[in-house]
Amino acid sequence: MAITDMTREELQTLQEQLRKQYEEYRAQDLKLDMSRGKPSSEQLNHTNGILDKLDTYITRDGVDARNYGILDGVPEVKELFSEVLDIPVDEIIIGGNSSLNLMYDSMCRNWIHGAGGHTPWCKLPVVKWLCPSPGYDRHFAICEDLGIEMIAVPMTDEGPDMDVVEKLAAEDDSIKGMWCVPLYSNPQGIIYSDETIDRLASMKTAAPDFRIMWDNAYGIHHVYAENKVKDIRKAAKQAGNEDRILYYFSTSKITFPGAGVAIMAASPNVCAEIKEHLAVQTIGHDKINQLRTLHFFGNAEGMRNHMKLLGNELKSKFDIVLATLDRELKGTGLLTWHRPEGGYFVAVDTLEGCAKATVALARDAGVVLTNAGATYPYGKDPRDTNIRIAPSYPTCEELQQAMDLFCVCVKLAGVNKLLEDN
């Protein structure tokens, strides 16, 4: 029987049991972190070879990577990413260690200088942004930092609700763009459908300088199946909107989060616009680390094989999360969740008004989850239901403990709520 169908008396009995269970967990004094998409030490160990002595610092073209020069990335390293992501070499710009930093810089560049020759966004009375939600809190933080007004757009199983997106983008020229995590979206693991991508690429926008921040963070981060989304850059080009797409990727979750290589891709026009300012910002990013990355993988095949290894490890963790949710919460009516095929997260939805309470209960018993609300603009989940579970960092044993506790917290918060509302 679904817990949501229980009588008041049944709920009270269950509440007593859950309270006892919860107190037993609290007594264990757990200290577990499922708040961020951090790789585990075990996963990182697979990349330790990248720390070995680097023998060749001369690029294929004979450039000394130790010295100044090469603004936008070592050519053979661009080729590696070009092959992995199917992007023309010339449309790739390699950055430092953080794709978030590349995104932040892109937003600041448009803020200060404008995009495509249009008015700098800082000169406009208001700039708005479409934020498919639940989404990635650090994307939203960039908007908040710049004072960009965020408009939450619902997610469907095929990506952002395109009826909403198209309507808003077409009618309001102060809407200058949107965030997208097209493959294994953060946090739900949703895969954008071909139709979604075609509509994003071709939709009419009131703003001529509308920009889609295409954060392909999990582009090759498969767990249960190797999915691929339609190439939005090609689709946008066909629709005459090639300047619309700013594409981002990094090896943060392929090699090391603290020392990866980030890249972006854009149309020739936009690349030229970026390089004009990038040439003022820096003489060049860390080319030695670019070479390390290439030498470690050898080629695209090497990187893909490495990701199979990592995906396999992550699979055991996703298995634990999903099996525990199935066992403890299926049919209770207290929780719904997505079954992602890749990425780093499992997103769940509690009963309305229970996400904060669930996260608070878990925290008080020593399990840190991403703050409830964080997956929505301004940290405000209007229905207070969404929670992001990040299972990558703990060991499997720790994760099982954390998930067991989590399910107790979901139930306790749910039962408390049902009794309140009764």
Add this chain to the structure above:
Amino acid sequence: MAITDMTREELQTLQEQLRKQYEEYRAQDLKLDMSRGKPSSEQLNHTNGILDKLDTYITRDGVDARNYGILDGVPEVKELFSEVLDIPVDEIIIGGNSSLNLMYDSMCRNWIHGAGGHTPWCKLPVVKWLCPSPGYDRHFAICEDLGIEMIAVPMTDEGPDMDVVEKLAAEDDSIKGMWCVPLYSNPQGIIYSDETIDRLASMKTAAPDFRIMWDNAYGIHHVYAENKVKDIRKAAKQAGNEDRILYYFSTSKITFPGAGVAIMAASPNVCAEIKEHLAVQTIGHDKINQLRTLHFFGNAEGMRNHMKLLGNELKSKFDIVLATLDRELKGTGLLTWHRPEGGYFVAVDTLEGCAKATVALARDAGVVLTNAGATYPYGKDPRDTNIRIAPSYPTCEELQQAMDLFCVCVKLAGVNKLLEDN
């Protein structure tokens, strides 16, 4: 006899000789580059140990540097810089591989968000900046990129002409700051005097958000003597202006230009202001490279000893430049120059209106110098006299060839000019 005192006939005879000499050089088909302050491969070889296998990626506090985290730098690496530069650990922020990038970001941050709670600079009708000149072209490029109006301020042997600086800063509140390279200034190698530094630290500025971009690029880059400038951060604090100073430094010319570690330092107020936005911009810079740098040097003493080695090598190049200028041009009346005790450059001044012609002659004979004018805002040297010689990159043999040719070019351009004006 000074060439400037020659009769027309004598000048014509000399011109003939110089043309022949010049053509002989041209026939040699040289390909030498003295345009940028690039370390030589020989110099970089001294740092190859930094490419060795890195065994410890765990920080002193037990943090896994491979993973996400630590926004503003690994504590023990901050301590290294703290000791080398005599800056409190808490006032240091470690960045990526480029101090130029840190400076650019600081300028953009103030542009977008304002400094010290004052109006964002992008909201002001005009922002002006004091540019001690000759100066560093990449500093000027940042101003130009942001549309900041640059005001050239003359240099004296003690740093920027402080009478001019104080007057301008006091009377115009749209002047929001200035560039400074206090030790071995780029390009002249001037060492700011204690009085200059005290006046910069304590002067009245009409703008309450006046910022001094203190680029201590050559802070430990000694060649002939180990100089040190007065601590402007302490002086500014004493004068109640501690938020005024933004301090920059990097290991680009200590380890590798392509893969160094950049830092900045600022008052606690300003550090807090920066970190608020930095936390949105990135999860953290490359901590592995920070550890590599620390492990390579061991400690501050190790870094200082390394700089003695590099300074000694650079000395042979400065010797060639200065000895050749002495031999070929002393007493001719055609050129004046500075004798730097450290840094990366030797700056010379030709007869008025001869710098461009000299650089063009050298280029046509295969020796690339920094563009004439580059050392002034907007690339416009009002008297067309200043040329920056960067002797670090060529081998000593190449440098001697380049300098011999350079002297011929200075003489030929000078003689041409004298004949024209006659």
